[in-house]
Amino acid sequence: MNKGKKHITVFEHESLRTDRGEQRLTDEQLKTLQLFYGEIGVPYYSLIHHGVRFNEFVGVIQVGKTVIEVLPKADRANSSDEEVKKSWRNVLISMLHVVGMFDIHASSNSNLSLRSNSILELYFELFIKEVEYLFHRGLVKKYRKTEGNKTALKGSIQFAKHISQNLVHQERFYVRHSAYNKEHDLHAILYKALKLLSYINTNVQLNSRLGALLLDFPEMYDIKITESVFDKIVFDRKTELYRNALEIAKLILLNYHPDLNRGANNVLALMFDMNVLWEKFVYVSLRKDKANITSIAAQNVKNFWKPISGYTSKMKPDIVLNKGKEDCVVLDTKWKSLNGYNPASEDLRQMFVYMKYYGAKKVALVYPGTENRNQSGQYYDHISNDSKGLSNEECSVISIGVVKDVKVWQKTICENINAWKENKNVIHQRDLNAAEK
Template sequence: MGKEKSNITVFEHEWLRTDRGEQKLTSGQFEALQQFYGENGVPYYSLIHHGVRFNEYVGVIQIGKTIIEVLPKVDKLKSTGDEIKSTWRGVLVSMLRAVGVFDIHAPSRSDLHLRSNSILDLYFELFIKEVEYLLHRGLVKKYRKTEGNRTALKGSIQFAKHINQNLVHQERFYVKYTTYDKEHNIHAVLYKALRLLSYINTNVQLNSRLGALLLDFPELYDIKVTESLFEKITYDRKTDPYRNALGIAKLILLNYHPDVKKGANNVLALMFDMNVLWEQFVYVSLRKHKGSSTSIVAQNTKNFWKPNNGYHSKMKPDIVLNKGMEDCVVLDTKWKNLNGYNPSPEDLRQMFVYMKYYGAKKVALVYPGVENQNQSGQYYDHSSHDSKDLSEEECSIISIGIESDIRVWQRDIHELIISWCLFKDY
């Protein structure tokens, strides 16, 4: 029999419960999510009575064979039909591709014809494609030091261990020597990821390719995967093509949490902060179309305050255009739907500080929206005795309508922001 699976699709900020709703959690799934949440919590969701409420993180959480897909959504539409889910799934994948999350070495991206039920399937296929690419190129060999008994003297003899182990086997030598082969940590990590995928994969279209890879890939030792293991991996001319495969392997292996008690509800979480993704997406969209006379930096840090004793505080706006120039502009991105309300006082105060500290001509808060809109508002004159006086300093609200066509969307982002800036190279 094939592997059984069930998929649950929700939007950010929605909830799933065990006792109500069209889509329900089983008690085992809820228990697994509670255990994964732990004492310190996770940012992806919060625990509620008999269920969980998802936050501004999107992506997938796999519990056993069940995939919970959390999609972004900022409009007011109440329908959650398959067409809307498919549209938002495409928007999410497009954004992840644009910011470089799905960079691959595979010869042709058009080969990715898998009908994915979630971005988890896409991740798995990308990893498979990367490993297929590496096998086609030929796996690299590396030098490694090893020791053990051999029937021929090779390398340096280890006298203490030789005498201890070979008193009655004088035909053997306990030696330490160098071997040049494919048995090294990089391949051990990829092999471990392949074995994990063959265990947790629920997409039957990938089963045969995973099986073929496990037959072709050298069978290696089990390796303990930690963050420090990946930090120790160094890349050179021969191993640089491994970067993407190792990047996906790291994401999968470090985010996999086995259920040590029951073994049935293992958890794999691949989630993305939509605030960070939106900021990066706006940034790469502006860079993609920017003119030669416009400079752009992201997350530019400046010292803001220093106590008499201790460390200084910093400010970090999302995007600064033409930093240090007369037409400097500061943008801060927010992944939320204002629904006709004003931005929060905290956001407006923050933009006022950015304007002063960067000497910006303009500042704006950039939101996703149903349609393209640009609205400006003036700050009150803080130097005036009359509390009703307005200054010339303003903060704009730029709402950018979401497009399913990624190229159109990125062009709209650039055109709307640059036309608001009134840069000469627009």
């Protein structure tokens, strides 16, 4: 079952099983995902009977040659509709682009989202474009320390290794010296990423471009990829152009998990936490239109509690507007659908603490939704003895309707949050659409 299937698309919080459903995993694929999950687990999905259930992470998990695409979803539209999948795929790509996940030097990237069948293919194509761009500009040379046997004395001789290796080869010298050429770590990383892509890529349209790059790229030494390799990279005036290509190479190489047993079910996981992505998207959208805002800060840290010994606990609201001012506002973003229910009690308690510690005039929870809506609620009076009395302290729930046009969506976010902030009526999406026309 499913042996010929190369692309599976599901939405967050949906399941894939081996024994039921229109889209199924093979037993081998499930075993691979179970091994990848391991004992400590991964945040992308949880294991269920005969399958996996995806969490709030979206993106792509490639198992062998099969691509499992996990898309976000904030409405109740038919999940099996191909147009719905395409629409949400474009929403995800647009959000990633807005928060800076697709910043590239190469030109003509406007049609990438239309041609690509998944986020994974989009990243592959972006990486290829970046390397092609570097080729067009000319690969840079750098000094690199190297050592080994040479037939000419160059640099400093390493006596211990020279004696042990060249006792019967007096024409050789074991030396350490600096070489100025294209053989350095930046190119070794890019070369390794190109070779990996040529092995795991399933998009035949990219094969010829990958093959051409590998033919033209100077053959490099093998480099062991770890987080520290990328941490040690220092960009200068000549190598700044490499930053984007190396960022994508880092994303691909560090998230690739080879199958050490048979090599047929390697796993590459490029997944994004929708809660983090939604927070960044709202923040960037508000920062883009600061007409009614003095200052805006994301993830502003404030000390909360200090034990007699040990580390201080901190609080970190998602977005703080006009911190320290009379009209300070705190926003916390949540990527979930309330479906008519109240927010979670812990979220409301958290917002109450933010209000007190930041001296905020207003606080609100910001959710995606099917329409624009603002609902305010009052906290009960915690000072007087009247347990039924309400205070003047409010926490609002702001629902922002998802718009497929990302620029219109950003404008919707700004206008609705500013309207709430200034106690004006919510800007309904139908009014915004009419204004756009």
